Amino acid sequence: MKELLKQIKTEALFEIEQATTIGALEAVRVGYFGKKGRLTEVMGQMRHLDPAERPAFGQAVNTIKVAIEAAWTARKQNLEEAILIATLQKEQLDVTLPGLHLYQGSIHPLNQVIEEVEDLFLGMGYTVEEGPEVELDLFNFEMMNIAKDHPARDMQDSFYIDDKTLLRTQTSPVQARAMLKMKGEPLKIICPGKVYRKDDDDPSHSHQFMQIEGLVIDRDITLAHLKDTLLTMVRHLFGPEREIRLRPSYFPFTEPSMEVDVLMQKQDGTTEYIEILGAGMVHPEVLRMGGYDPQVYRGFAFGVGVERIALLKYHIDDIRHFYTNDIRFLRQFKEGVSS
Numbered sequence: 308m309k310e311l312l313k314q315i316k317t318e319a320l321f322e323i324e325q326a327t328t329i330g331a332l333e334a335v336r337v338g339y340f341g342k343k344g345r346l347t348e349v350m351g352q353m354r355h356l357d358p359a360e361r362p363a364f365g366q367a368v369n370t371i372k373v374a375i376e377a378a379w380t381a382r383k384q385n386l387e388e389a390i391l392i393a394t395l396q397k398e399q400l401d402v403t404l405p406g407l408h409l410y411q412g413s414i415h416p417l418n419q420v421i422e423e424v425e426d427l428f429l430g431m432g433y434t435v436e437e438g439p440e441v442e443l444d445l446f447n448f449e450m451m452n453i454a455k456d457h458p459a460r461d462m463q464d465s466f467y468i469d470d471k472t473l474l475r476t477q478t479s480p481v482q483a484r485a486m487l488k489m490k491g492e493p494l495k496i497i498c499p500g501k502v503y504r505k506d507d508d509d510p511s512h513s514h515q516f517m518q519i520e521g522l523v524i525d526r527d528i529t530l531a532h533l534k535d536t537l538l539t540m541v542r543h544l545f546g547p548e549r550e551i552r553l554r555p556s557y558f559p560f561t562e563p564s565m566e567v568d569v570l571m572q573k574q575d576g577t578t579e580y581i582e583i584l585g586a587g588m589v590h591p592e593v594l595r596m597g598g599y600d601p602q603v604y605r606g607f608a609f610g611v612g613v614e615r616i617a618l619l620k621y622h623i624d625d626i627r628h629f630y631t632n633d634i635r636f637l638r639q640f641k642e643g644v645s646s
Contacts, residue, residue: 311349312349312367312368312371315339315345315346315349315371316371316374316375319335319339319345319346319375319378320374320375320378322335322338323335323375323378323379323382324378324382326382326386327386328386329383329386329387329390332379332382332383332386335379336379339375340372340375340376346368346371346372346375349368350368353365353368411641413637413638413640413641414640415629415637415640416617416621416623416629416637416640417517417613417614417617417629419617419640420544420613420616420617420620421499421517421519421613423543423544424497424499424519424540424543424544424616425497425499427539427540427543428497428521428540431495431536431539432495433495433496433497433521434494434495434496434497435496435497435498435499436481436482436484436485436496436497436498437481437498437499437500438475438478438480438481438484438498438500439475439480440474440475440500440501440502440503441468441472441473441474441475442472442473442474442475442480443471443472443480444470444471444472444473445471446479446480446483446484447473447475447476447477447479447480448460449596450480450483450593450596450597451477451479451480451483451559451560451593452559452560452590452592452593452596453559453560457559464504464505465503465504465505466503466504466505474502474503475502475503476502476503476504477502477518477520477610478498478499478500478502478518478519478520478610479498479520479560479608479610481496481498481500481520482496482498482520482522482597482608483596483597485498485522486522486524486594486597486598486599487597487598489524489598490598491598491599491600491604493524493525493526493604494522494523494524494525495522495523495525496521496522496523497519497520497521497522498518498519498520498521498522499517499518499519499613500517500518501515501516501517502515502516502517502518503515504516513614513626513627513630515630516612516613516614516626517612517613517614518610518611518612518613519610519611519613520608520609520610520611521536521608521609521610522589522606522607522608523536523606523607523608524589524594524597524599524604524605524606525604525605525606526603526604526605527605528588528604528605528606528607529605530563530588530607532607533586533587533588533607533609534551534553536607536609537551537567537584537586537609538550538551540611541567541569541583544616544620545569545571545619545620549569549570550569550570551567551568551569551570552567552568552569552570552580553565553566553567553568553586554566554567554568556585556587558585558587559590560587560589560590560593560608561586561587561588561589561590561593561607561608562587562588562590562591563587563588564585564586564587565585565586565587566582566584566585567582567583567584567585567586567609568580568581568582568583569581569583569619571619581619583611583615583616583619584609584610584611584612584615585609585610586607586608586609586610587607587608587609588605588606588607588608589605589606589607589608594606614626614629617629621640
């Protein structure tokens with residue numbers, strides 16, 4: 308038996324040394340250590356030996372096994388190193404070749420405006436709220452004091468999914484949901500997001516656009532708070548010297564309501580007021596439906612089109628540029644465009 312073990316060791320080491328590929332080396336391993344391998348079969352004969360002979364036989368088998376495994380591992384490492392060297396020599400890298408130019412992306416101008424507005428209002432203690440774009444008529448219209456037969460519905464040509472569901476025409480539903488969630492407690496929120504209306508697809512209108520609405524409800528809120536907030540936002544967006552003008556208007560969810568104009572400079576150097584957003588004091592009925600006592604709480608709300616801000620801020624002449632994914636247009640906003 309000792310001669311057999313010696314012969315197995317000699318032959319195994321020879322076959323390992325002669326193996327020139329990883330596949331051939333693996334075949335040697337299976338031939339000796341596999342289920343039907345030579346060394347495995349020899350180890351199976353241990354049960355036929357006298358119990359007194361088994362320890363010495365087991366030790367001899369284990370010694371040969373360790374020697375073969377060590378030789379196999381060393382040979383595998385040598386083959387892998389040879390393969391790696393051959394691969395590196397074959398796939399040499401010419402470091403003198405010019406590298407690939409990777410273009411860095413930029414934040415979309417509309418997202419730039421949203422982030423700029425969010426930064427301002429977060430610093431003023433507001434929270435940013437979001438809501439579903441497929442909205443219930445209840446939140447989109449009725450809780451904004453626009454009943455089903457209200458003529459104000461004609462002001463917004465809507466995309467209805469069924470009698471009770473539509474694509475939201477404004478981010479006001481987020482305000483309604485926030486009021487119900489707060490259960491009569493004071494709140495300060497802004498609501499950015501996409502809205503949908505059947506507007507003509509012309510240089511100043513789109514069926515999809517983005518809004519940022521703001522809502523503040525607390526005790527003793529006045530029109531002065533609203534004006535100061537709007538002036539702060541306009542000067543944050545367009546510069547510290549900007550002035551605003553408030554004009555009476557009508558919105559069913561605010562009373563009084565107003566249009567807000569901002570003083571802008573034209574190309575010829577003259578200035579003019581340009582309408583930029585709508586605002587007003589929250590209508591008592593809206594407060595009541597949202598869970599607030601209008602005898603105790605008052606509030607103000609405003610809504611501004613993100614595209615409207617971007618058109619004025621970046622001097623863009625066509626709203627459709629924002630949605631055509633023209634890299635030549637978007638590349639201009641990599642470092643931001645001065646207002």
